[in-house]
Amino acid sequence: MLVEETAVETDTVTPISRRHERRLVRAAREGSGAAVAELYAAHWRRAHRAAYLVVHDRAAAEDIAQDAFLAAIDALDRFDRRRPFAPWLHRIVVNRAIDWTRRETLRRGVDDTEVAAIAPVGPEIGGEVMAALRGLSPEQRAVVVLRHLLEYTPGEIASMLGVPRGTVNSRLRRALDRLRVVMAVER
Amino acid sequence: MRRRSPDAELGRLLREVPIPSDPEAEARGLELALARHTRRRRARRSPLPRLVAVFAAALALGVLLLTPAWATVRNWVGGAFESTPNHGRPTGLGSIPGGGRLLVQTAAGAWVVEPDGTRHLLHGYREASWSPHGLFLAAVGGDRLTALEPDGDPHWTIHAAAPVTYPRWSPSGELVAYRSGAGLRVVAGDGSEDRALDESVAPVAPAWDPAGRPDLAYVDARGALRVIDVSTDRPVITSGALPRIRRLEWGHTSAAHEGTTGVLLEASARRIAVRPVGIGGPGSGHLGRPLHLDVPPGATVRTAALSPDGRTVAALLVRRSRRPGHARPTDLVLYSTRTGTARRLGSVPGRLTEVAWSPRGNRLLIAWPSFDEWLFVPPSAAEGKAMTGIAAAFGTTGSPFPVVSGWCCRARSAATP
DSSP, X not given: OOOOOOEEEOOOXXXXXXXXXXXXXHHHHTTOHHHHHHHHHHHHHHHHHHHHHHHOOHHHHHHHHHHHXXXXXXXXXXXXXXXXXXXXXXXXXXXXXXXXXXXXXXXXXSOXXXXXXXXXXXXXXXXXXXXXXXXXXXXXXXXXXXXXXXXXXXXXXXXXXXXXXHHHHHHHHHHHHHHHHHHHHHO | OOOOOHHHHHHHHHHHSOEEEOTTHHHHHHHHHHHHHHHHHHHHHOOOOHHHHHHHHHXXXXXXXXXXXXXXXXBGGGTTOOEEOOSSOSSOOOOOTTOSEEEEEETTEEEEEOTTSOEEEEETOSEEEEOTTSSOEEEEETTEEEEEOTTSOEEEEEEOSSOEEEEEEOTTSSEEEEEETTEEEEEXXXXXXXXXXXSOBOSSOOEEOTTSSSEEEEEBTTSEEEEEETTTTEEEEEEEOOTTOOEEEEEEEEEEETTXXXXXXXXXXXXXXXXXXXXXXXXXXXXXXXXXXXXXXXXXXXXXXXXXXXXEEEEEEEOOOXXXXXXXXXXXXXXXXXTOXXXXXXXXXXXXXXXXXXXXXXXXXXXXXXXXXXXXXXXSSSOOEEEEOHHHHTTOTTSOOOEEEEEEOSSOOTTOO
């Protein structure tokens, strides 16, 4: 009988400087596998975490993070090295995560709340946070993750999601209103 | 002690909340990323002429096809397919091996791909399927179900009470079944007489009797497999479906078997089963005993599809990696629906996501998103082809990989659409 291995991942990120990152992107373009591996190591966990916090599905989060890296590798030649790598990657991750959640919603023919209810439940630790996030729409989860996990400004988020800044602010406000109760409990 | 601001507190929670993760996921992803990077570099450096590519594929597949069932099969990444990258080609796709027209789903809408690889987008449709002879499409977007010509000219549209999914045109061309919200409905081929068949069904596409009778198989909300005669709404067959079924297909078999003329395919994430099915006349039918196909221990069924002649099931099975930290391989396996005999055609590291049979059953299309390719594999001949640059060809770079939702069609009949 198959039992999927499960571990609990925490957000331990190895930061790299912008200057070093630019060097890595240039080296990756020139064919360096080591540079690809270093970029991957620096960004995988946060990309995977962002995907998971939006989709709440372990396999989908892995697929989304993986596909985002592959898409980034394909587009290395078009990437503007003067810009940071992370926002480019995170844009792909979050938009794919939103698309995946919408498709799942449609596939099941039920509303987001019901999808959340049948989504795989995370581990007990932090269960309140995960439960509270599941109560949000995928678009609200995405702006919360972009703002509070990945620390982008509302203007940057608007650009990443292709929506007006006012929409980002209203989504954030509604999401935080719903999360406030949980925050109070956690504190 | 100073209290953190609510914003900082939320950030801390999001960073620190443990999330479930496969311990090997990171290593698997890295392996794929490096493989993709290497392959991309090679493709840029020395694109092989197509003739050489096809010859290499033919040679390698010849080796593959001589291997006994479940024997070690050469890894497809090792050279069974040479890609034909689309260096600057505006269309990106060449002619479709096996012929016919494809229906491809992307976030922007449905694409119709002609046999020569040219294609056009039908904006705004989230899902579509062919009419039996490819003269029309049944397409959905939000709460709309539309019958349109492949060039995009709509014939009729109906609005449902809830989002529409799984439009399926009957082989006679007279009916279109679809799911709206959780309910199953049917409408006549001219857009009239829209009505409910079942108020609550499982999220599994229904399947029409391929022999052309108005019988529809579906899985209800309690997990029962039902066949109803849509002309009378009378139940024909009720039986237990495979637990947690995700895919249902109904194939026609040319040779009668135990008084039956069809075969039902059921697939879940862990199991695949086929059952002979026979419809005796209005309101009468029977199911044979299920034949459970051999899925190796620990493997996950990604998807499965019946061949047009109903004799073969093609399945994508994701196995556990034997080497820790390496990508989980996906196998393409062919099963006989009569005997259950399995034959593994090939294997790749990483995900193959879908498999579709060509209309004549002489090619299989397999999607390989990790390498941005469609593989065209003959089930019984020694040649093969990989089409690369699929995401760019459909403008989906950076968004979900295109999904093949139909491959059409056999010879046209004047009587049916």
